[in-house]
Amino acid sequence: MSVTTITKAEEVIQNVKTGDTLMVGGFGLIGSPLTLIDELTRHEAAELTVISNNVGETGKGLGILLQQGKFKKAIGSYFTSNREVAQWYNAGKLELELLPQGTFSEAIRAGGAGIGGFFTKTAVGTELANGKETKDIDGETYLFEKALKADVALVRAWKADTNGNLVYYKTARNFNPIMATAAKYVIAEVDEIVEPGELSPEEIVTPHLYVDAVITSRLILTKDGVKERE
């Protein structure tokens, strides 16, 4: 069954519950679902595990939710872009799981594709391999990594049609298409919603069967930072 709801951020955010695991797209603020994140700042859900490459930037994007103490754990590859992450971690108020960016993205892809885990050469022999299973395949050592899945994914796309098919814009694509496959409930934030048929079937990156709800974005990233759409 595939019914995609065209809805409002304040309504659809109610699907996020305390204790949920949340995937959030974006490479820093680029391709980050800023409107949905803003809505989360006013939503009661807490104790969240967030799966996102970064925890936004200091006081921006997911960085606001960090300041509000809504995260129990963060899984990502590059938390350095928000200096406050280390402060929360050192104070014992945030668990961290650091993965190489390729392992992180492949784990999400696997999660959405029904694969339980995979073996990779990345990180073999490093501190990030500590405690992980290894296997020799054709004379080379590989490391086992488990797939990642989530309760809810917040993704940012460029356009959606009313069926929920998605296309993306430039490097704002990043982790969004894979996250859209790996969560039980997927909410897409887009610039524009069009009628079915207006997007060419060949250009659709995320087919609608992955998408549960679509909202129009209110907050956008501009040259001058995050702004309200005019």
Add this chain to the structure above:
Amino acid sequence: MIAKKAAEQLVPHSIINLGIGIPTLVANYLDQENYYLHTENGLLGVTSVEEEDIDPLIVNAGKLPVGEAIGASYFHSADSFAMIRGGHVDVAILGALQIDSQGRVANWAIPGKDIIGVGGAMDLIAGAKKIIITTNHTAKDGSPKFVESCTYPITSTRRADTIITDLAVFEWRDDGYELTELMGDATLAEVKDNTTASYRVSDMLSEKENAK
């Protein structure tokens, strides 16, 4: 100077991934029509961009604004790293905190500081066909970066093929690094004084030195 030397090492039509810092500067010395720059956040065909043409949604792995070449393509992060791990990227040029005699690179964490970011460094060293390290020869405090054995956490067990510093170029041979070229006015003695790694000097450089 380091970036220019790295650019000279690249074969036209190669697929190249540039890391943050000195590696980013390599693009300035490339004829951009003849090289394909890959960035792990999902673009093949990175170019430089003029201030007035900046699009905040087109960035490189360092989150700096870039442009897109004619014939460029965009893809998601899992595809981007499949290209890297799958050996489809010809050269990765990366910075380093330390490199050791065995060719192991440390470039993601400093002991005693919070280890909270790794990004794509481990995937790039594990997967690219050729690894070029570009770095200053010594750290800011003057201590050698090319050391006998890394004391910082290593990024991969896979070795770097070429090291380019402000003093010298080293190439990995069968069993260790060979100093193949001196940069600018650098001397063999200067390299020796600022290096704790073991390496040998190429026959050509030794002969030049003896001829003096």
